[in-house]
Amino acid sequence: xxxxxxxxxxxxxxxxxxxxxxxxxxxxxxxxxxxxxxxxxxxxxxxxxxxxxxxxxxxxxxxxxxxxxxxxxxxxxxxxxxxxxxxxxxxxxxxxxxxxxxxxxxxxxxxxxxxxxxxxxxxxxxxxxxxxxxxxxxxxxxxxxxxxxxxxxxxxxxxxxxxxxxxxxxxxxxxxxxxxxxxxxxxxxxxxxxxxxxxxxxxxxxxxxxxxxxxxxxxxxxxxxxxxxxxxxxxxxxxxxxxxxxxxxxxxxxxxxxxxxxxxxxxxxxxxxxxxxxxxxxxxxxxxxxxxxxxxxxxxxxxxxxxxxxxxxxxxxxxxxxxxxxxxxxxxxxxxxxxxxxxxxxxxxxxxxxxxxxxxxxxxxxxxxxxxxxxxxxxxxxxxxxxxxxxxxxxxxxxxxxxxxxxxxxxxxxxxxxxxxxxxxxxxxxxxxxxxxxxxxxxxxxxxxxxxxxxxxxxxxxxxxxxxxxxxxxxxxxxxxxxxxxxxxxxxxxxxxxx
Numbered sequence: 001x002x003x004x005x006x007x008x009x010x011x012x013x014x015x016x017x018x019x020x021x022x023x024x025x026x027x028x029x030x031x032x033x034x035x036x037x038x039x040x041x042x043x044x045x046x047x048x049x050x051x052x053x054x055x056x057x058x059x060x061x062x063x064x065x066x067x068x069x070x071x072x073x074x075x076x077x078x079x080x081x082x083x084x085x086x087x088x089x090x091x092x093x094x095x096x097x098x099x100x101x102x103x104x105x106x107x108x109x110x111x112x113x114x115x116x117x118x119x120x121x122x123x124x125x126x127x128x129x130x131x132x133x134x135x136x137x138x139x140x141x142x143x144x145x146x147x148x149x150x151x152x153x154x155x156x157x158x159x160x161x162x163x164x165x166x167x168x169x170x171x172x173x174x175x176x177x178x179x180x181x182x183x184x185x186x187x188x189x190x191x192x193x194x195x196x197x198x199x200x201x202x203x204x205x206x207x208x209x210x211x212x213x214x215x216x217x218x219x220x221x222x223x224x225x226x227x228x229x230x231x232x233x234x235x236x237x238x239x240x241x242x243x244x245x246x247x248x249x250x251x252x253x254x255x256x257x258x259x260x261x262x263x264x265x266x267x268x269x270x271x272x273x274x275x276x277x278x279x280x281x282x283x284x285x286x287x288x289x290x291x292x293x294x295x296x297x298x299x300x301x302x303x304x305x306x307x308x309x310x311x312x313x314x315x316x317x318x319x320x321x322x323x324x325x326x327x328x329x330x331x332x333x334x335x336x337x338x339x340x341x342x343x344x345x346x347x348x349x350x351x352x353x354x355x356x357x358x359x360x361x362x363x364x365x366x367x368x369x370x371x372x373x374x375x376x377x378x379x380x381x382x383x384x385x386x387x388x389x390x391x392x393x394x395x396x397x398x399x400x401x402x403x404x405x406x407x408x409x410x411x412x413x414x415x416x417x418x419x420x421x422x423x424x425x426x427x428x429x430x431x432x433x434x435x436x437x438x439x440x441x442x443x444x445x446x447x448x449x450x451x452x453x454x455x456x457x458x459x460x461x462x463x464x465x466x467x468x469x470x471x472x473x474x475x476x477x478x479x480x481x482x483x484x485x486x487x488x489x490x491x492x493x494x495x496x497x498x499x
């Protein structure tokens with residue numbers, strides 16, 4: 001899901017789904033006071049029930065915790081809407097159950113920003129507390145892209161199954177939580193170990209055209225999931241305790257309730273050695289498993305400090321998101337998704353990736369150049385201009401699988417309604433598109449139809465700001481290639497104002 005502006009209320013699923021995933025958090029500004037006000041407040045006594053730090057230090061830790069926890073809260077939004085709140089229009093299925101969607105995402109899908117509308121999704125939200133979960137995939141015919149992305153509650157991508165990594169053959173795989181110490185059982189092709197007790201498994205199955213949906217359904221019908229004990233035909237271990245999931249209401253979990261939400265989530269994320277000191281700092285102000293940091297009970301001075309910390313942290317995440325990648329012809333080309341080793345302790349980048357569109361793929365699996373400006377640097381705006389995007393002859397995106405260009409509302413990063421229900425143009429659509437006399441291919445990007453004779457090349461745009469994402473699935477590693485991100489030999493063409 002992409003996976004990369006959004007309301008915090010919409011933070012979640014990631015420029016793949018999904019890349020699963022946000023809109024700006026305008027209300028945060030209301031919480032903050034100036035740095036001078038916070039500094040003056042720091043000279044006052046600490047309120048009862050608040051950790052014995054200076055207010056300045058409390059602010060620093062709170063800011064650090066906000067950046068650290070932002071992707072986890074984004075992931076929780078998706079989990080709550082997809083798997084907990086049965087009254088949510090986004091509800092999919094309970095834990096450890098396979099959910100299949102025999103269609104691609106539309107403007108009605110709002111749980112995550114920049115949702116992927118290329119591939120129908122299947123998902124499993126794995127609860128790994130009691131025992132591991134086994135998932136099995138069917139054989140997928142050669143030439144059809146298929147992938148399973150394994151992401152933990154931190155939003156780290158810790159494993160892949162599918163066309164690129166394991167091939168299109170059938171197989172069963174085990175996903176274990178941090179407490180499981182077992183070895184690979186017979187009949188299991190590979191064991192994946194999640195750092196957190198919950199893990200989202202995201203299945204993508206390529207859809208070639210509308211008539212192909214039956215074949216996608218056959219693939220989806222072959223996806224199975226069951227507890228390890230059931231797979232081994234052994235007695236099940238004791239069930240994990242029932243969880244009282246805190247409601248995800250409005251923007252609260254990203255604002256005044258962020259610390260309480262993080263307190264809840266960190267109980268499912270055991271401390272890893274390299275984060276021992278960091279988590280201890282969070283615990284010192286009441287953030288962590290079994291801790292209590294209640295914003296509503298803070299003194300006005302501490303509220304000012306923590307409010308300012310959240311505001312500045314969110315602004316830092318936004319700024320970092322807008323710096324992801326290298327500007328190439330107006331497209332930002334970079335990679336911001338991966339495992340723990342990929343981030344190297346850069347929590348701000350991890351948060352920026354979640355804001356950009358949580359659950360995006362690793363660069364080797366998919367690249368996501370995105371554009372908000374034309375070749376002159378002017379903001380793309382469908383209410384003011386028509387645009388073109390031209391791929392020169394033999395210069396289509398270099399991929400082993402397929403590519404697409406998807407249109408989003410520049411304000412919400414969600415798909416937009418349009419007269420022909422077309423949200424993207426992708427490589428399977430090439431046979432129906434018209435080429436230029438020189439063999440190049442031009443996409444017509446505008447809010448109104450260019451005329452029936454040209455609609456095959458029309459990518460409908462919003463009546464306002466535009467946000468576009470290219471998706472390059474399984475990008476080629478040899479020239480011409482977009483890899484390494486921002487440095488490869490292939491460069492996306494500029495978006496030009498139509499004359």
